[in-house]
Amino acid sequence: xxxxxxxxxxxxxxxxxxxxxxxxxxxxxxxxxxxxxxxxxxxxxxxxxxxxxxxxxxxxxxxxxxxxxxxxxxxxxxxxxxxxxxxxxxxxxxxxxxxxxxxxxxxxxxxxxxxxxxxxxxxxxxxxxxxxxxxxxxxxxxxxxxxxxxxxxxxxxxxxxxxxxxxxxxxxxxxxxxxxxxxxxxxxxxxxxxxxxxxxxxxxxxxxxxxxxxxxxxxxxxxxxxxxxxxxxxxxxxxxxxxxxxxxxxxxxxxxxxxxxxxxxxxxxxxxxxxxxxxxxxxxxxxxxxxxxxxxxxxxxxxxxxxxxxxxxxxxxxxxxxxxxxxxxxxxxxxxxxxxxxxxxxxxxxxxxxxxxxxxxxxxxxxxxxxxxxxxxxxxxxxxxxxxxxxxxxxxxxxxxxxxxxxxxxxxxxxxxxxxxxxxxxxxxxxxxxxxxxxxxxxxxxxxxxxxxxxxxxxxxxxxxxxxxxxx
Ligand code: GLU
Numbered sequence: 081x082x083x084x085x086x087x088x089x090x091x092x093x094x095x096x097x098x099x100x101x102x103x104x105x106x107x108x109x110x111x112x113x114x115x116x117x118x119x120x121x122x123x124x125x126x127x128x129x130x131x132x133x134x135x136x137x138x139x140x141x142x143x144x145x146x147x148x149x150x151x152x153x154x155x156x157x158x159x160x161x162x163x164x165x166x167x168x169x170x171x172x173x174x175x176x177x178x179x180x181x182x183x184x185x186x187x188x189x190x191x192x193x194x195x196x197x198x199x200x201x202x203x204x205x206x207x208x209x210x211x212x213x214x215x216x217x218x219x220x221x222x223x224x225x226x227x228x229x230x231x232x233x234x235x236x237x238x239x240x241x242x243x244x245x246x247x248x249x250x251x252x253x254x255x256x257x258x259x260x261x262x263x264x265x266x267x268x269x270x271x272x273x274x275x276x277x278x279x280x281x282x283x284x285x286x287x288x289x290x291x292x293x294x295x296x297x298x299x300x301x302x303x304x305x306x307x308x309x310x311x312x313x314x315x316x317x318x319x320x321x322x323x324x325x326x327x328x329x330x331x332x333x334x335x336x337x338x339x340x341x342x343x344x345x346x347x348x349x350x351x352x353x354x355x356x357x358x359x360x361x362x363x364x365x366x367x368x369x370x371x372x373x374x375x376x377x378x379x380x381x382x383x384x385x386x387x388x389x390x391x392x393x394x395x396x397x398x399x400x401x402x403x404x405x406x407x408x409x410x411x412x413x414x415x416x417x418x419x420x421x422x423x424x425x426x427x428x429x430x431x432x433x434x435x436x437x438x439x440x441x442x443x444x445x446x447x448x449x450x451x452x453x454x455x456x457x458x459x460x461x462x463x464x465x466x467x468x469x470x471x472x473x474x475x476x477x478x479x480x481x482x483x484x485x486x487x488x489x490x491x492x493x494x495x496x497x498x499x500x501x502x503x504x505x506x507x508x509x510x511x512x513x514x515x516x517x518x519x520x521x522x523x524x525x526x527x528x529x530x531x532x533x534x535x536x537x538x539x540x541x542x543x544x545x546x547x548x549x550x551x552x
Contacts, residue, residue: 088390089166091416096169099534102525105542113172113541116142116165122211126204128196135189137208139217139225142168142184145544148221149185150175150440152228152259153208153235155201158389159188166390167228170411170433171440173537178437178512180444185223187212193230205235209242218243220255220451226443227259229389232313233271236260255450258443267446267456269501270439275317276502277438278409280509282383283326285405285430288517295404295426297382301326305381307403309334309373310388311355314409314436318385319348328383333361334376340367341379378402386413393418401427408432423528431530433537434512441508445501456501461494468492 086094093114100110118141125132138161141149151171154164164186172184189208193201212218218225218239227236239257247253260266269276282301286292289299297304306328308315315333322328329345337360340346346367354364362369370376377384377397384403386392390412393401398418406422407430408414414422414429422429449455469492476483483491495503520532 086416087162087166088412089162089169091391091412092166092169094416095419095530095534096538099531099538102523102531103535103538103542105538109542109545110538112545113143113145113538114169116140116168117144118217119161119165120215120217121161122208124207124211126200126207128200135191135204135207137187137189137211138164139187139212139223140164140168140185141217141223142186143172143541144183145172145541145548146175146181146183148182148219149223150180150182150226150258150443151184151186152226152439153187153189153231153239154228155189155191155193155230155235156389157190157192159190163390164188167411172541173534174433174437174440176537176540177434177516177533178441178508179540180437180440182224182440182444185225186228187225201235202238205238206242209239210246213243213246218256219247220250220252220447224255224443224447225257226439227313229312233259233261233264233266236266237264240265252451255447258446258450259439260446265450267442267449267501268496268498269505270442270446271313272317272321273442273501273505274314274409274436274439275319276321277441277505277509278314278318278385278387278407278435279321279326280438280506281430281435281513282322282328282405282407284510284513285407285428291428291517295428297404301328304328304383305331306383306385307332307334307376307379307381309377309384309386309392309413310410311335311352311361312387314439315385315387316348316352318387318407318409320352323348331381332370332376332379334370334373335361336373338362339370339373339376340364341370341376342367383407385409389413391415393422395421398422401425403427405430407435409436411436419528419530429528429530431533434516434529434533437512438505438509441505442501445504456497457495457499461496463494465492465494468494 120139122137168184168186175182236257236259243256254265292299308319319330332341355361378400380402383405385407387409393414395417398421405428411432516532519535520526526532
């Protein structure tokens with residue numbers, strides 16, 4: 081991460097202040113929305129080899145205007161109170177923007193997960209969960225964690241199992257955490273959800289001909305060039321899906337070990353395999369290595385996708401950014417002071433609180449699945465299939481033409497869980513962008529999508545508070 085003067089949490093709050101001047105809500109209410117409602121810092125011991133290590137961890141609940149609160153748990157050495165507070169606040173706004181009925185929260189454990197064995201990570205995760213249970217900071221109607229940077233389905237399964245040992249018999253306990261493995265109360269499509277949502281967001285922005293012409297681009301995704309910073313879960317799926325479904329050309333990727341470039345485009349699927357086998361992206365056939373990983377951000381491209389951590393675009397490197405569009409797949413990759421520099425260059429910034437909201441959207445579907453105790457599609461799939469089969473038969477009879485078996489299979493398919501999850505995610509991302517764009521176009525003083533997204537979020541959260549009757 082580059083050096084910066086303003087902290088991440090201050091950055092989020094400065095963006096909040098910019099937007100709050102443009103909404104018609106009481107001052108005290110805005111102050112209530114801005115602050116973090118509950119901050120829990122914990123320290124607990126874990127045995128590592130024959131040593132005892134003190135682990136520092138957090139859970140922050142930013143807003144209780146809707147319950148449960150929701151947000152991932154991050155395992156990283158950068159974790160501190162400021163970062164977790166910033167991320168929790170972003171979760172509140174993110175949920176509001178995509179109409180996911182939760183308050184915002186976030187957790188963090190200050191460790192480098194690659195330095196621990198699986199067994200040690202399990203003890204840390206179980207102990208962290210125990211601390212949350214003890215303080216009533218977790219539960220399907222209270223606060224629901226999920227994966228974030230450095231965590232995944234494995235950790236979520238440990239969290240559920242630990243929760244269950246305390247809450248034996250609680251009928252909705254599976255909803256105490258999302259992002260679980262599919263065979264352990266998870267949902268199909270959660271793993272790819274953030275990256276897929278990033279693609280849907282980019283596709284939607286690129287679909288507006290007039291907006292694209294203003295920045296010198298043709299509308300549509302096909303043939304556009306993309307640079308990805310960070311090939312973790314979000315960056316990988318965003319790249320893969322952009323390439324496969326949008327025909328976007330991924331020309332450069334950067335990671336810890338360096339950055340690679342190919343004018344013809346990198347095959348993301350093969351690159352992910354290559355990195356898994358060799359431990360590095362460097363040396364990927366058909367690519368050239370760039371002098372260092374930071375220059376990838378400064379390459380000429382249509383879409384830049386920072387998909388790792390916060391504050392990677394600062395006032396130092398912002399003047400050198402040449403992308404036409406930046407899609408914030410990570411949370412907070414653009415420092416507050418860099419924003420104006422980028423906007424003045426005419427760059428469209430698709431803000432984190434919208435474009436990476438696919439993860440929490442599908443988490444919401446998983447939570448609904450857990451509370452309903454049935455998988456999506458189970459009830460209606462066969463019924464729909466039979467109806468479509470009857471219709472196809474009728475068409476054949478009426479026209480006297482024979483529809484091929486292959487076509488019949490496509491036409492009569494009932495929706496599986498994955499189809500419904502993807503469809504729900506697509507609908508969510510399209511609808512949310514249209515709401516944001518409307519504000520950006522209608523409000524004279526709004527020049528950028530982040531401010532527009534904030535305005536939407538503040539109005540929704542503000543109205544919830546007013547409806548709760550807390551504010552007269
Ligand atoms: N950690 C993800 C985020 O920052 C997902 C949160 C969730 O699914 O609750 O949005």
